[in-house]
Amino acid sequence: MVSGPDLDKLTKYADDLLKKLKTVPDVVDVDSTLITGKPEMRVVIDRARAADLGVRVGDIAQSLNTLVAGQKVSTFNAGTDQYNVRVRAIGEFRASAEGLKRMMVASQKIGWVSLDNLVRVEEGTGPSSIDRYNRQRQVMLVANTKPGGSQTAVIAKLNEFAKAENMDSAYRTFLAGRTRELSRTGQYFLLAIILSFVFMYMVLAAQFESFIHPVTILLTLPLAIPFGILSLLVTDRP
Secondary structure: OOEOOHHHHHHHHHHHHHHHEEEEEEEEEEEOOOOOEEEEEEEEOOOOHHHHHHOHHHHHHHHHHHHOOEEEEEEEOOOEEEEEEEEEHHHHOOOOOHHHHEEEEEOOOOEEHHHHHEEEEEEEEEEOOOEEEOEEEEEOOEEEEOOOOOOOHHHHHHHHHHHHOOOOOOOOEEEOOHHHHHHHHHHHHHHHHHHHHHHHHHHHHHHHHHOOOOHHHHHHHHHHHOOOOHHHHHHHHO
């Protein structure tokens, strides 16, 4: 996962990592949660003109919200059920910039002003959705490993790609999903091994009433490692 403040830079970093990730032999189904190129209309407020006409920017934003998303104005009771009543422009006015010309905004100087006198509409493209994590924009890179492939090796390779990208300090990469849980499992496994050694030492120290003999007994445990590896090779298990 890649996170950072600026969407343009975030898109560049995510696309670069996505291309490099596709070159890893053990990786399939590489994809990104960021889908760009969706047509959109951007409303730019002429703040100087709005100030001259006595219209607050907050009122303009509220009018646009009412035009597109709607606004709750009341409730309606039907028996034991209660429904919200929302006011919103009909579909033909929400789908084009022409609806702006008929939307009126309250003015402190002249009463009412139409939106087309206060804003301009620019056509462009943008992402279909913007995900956030800890109040930062984020893009998730997803992929699967081929049968027999090593997820740990893929993660290490992706970390190399992220380091070579030389991202700005405000941007970072981190693990998520099953990959993060795998990393946590490794940490917990190491902690469990350490605690098991401590527990065995305490039991042996109490049994032999000595602080030295448990150490000599525990030193024989590493001899089991080669035989454990040999058993994995014989049974053909990872």
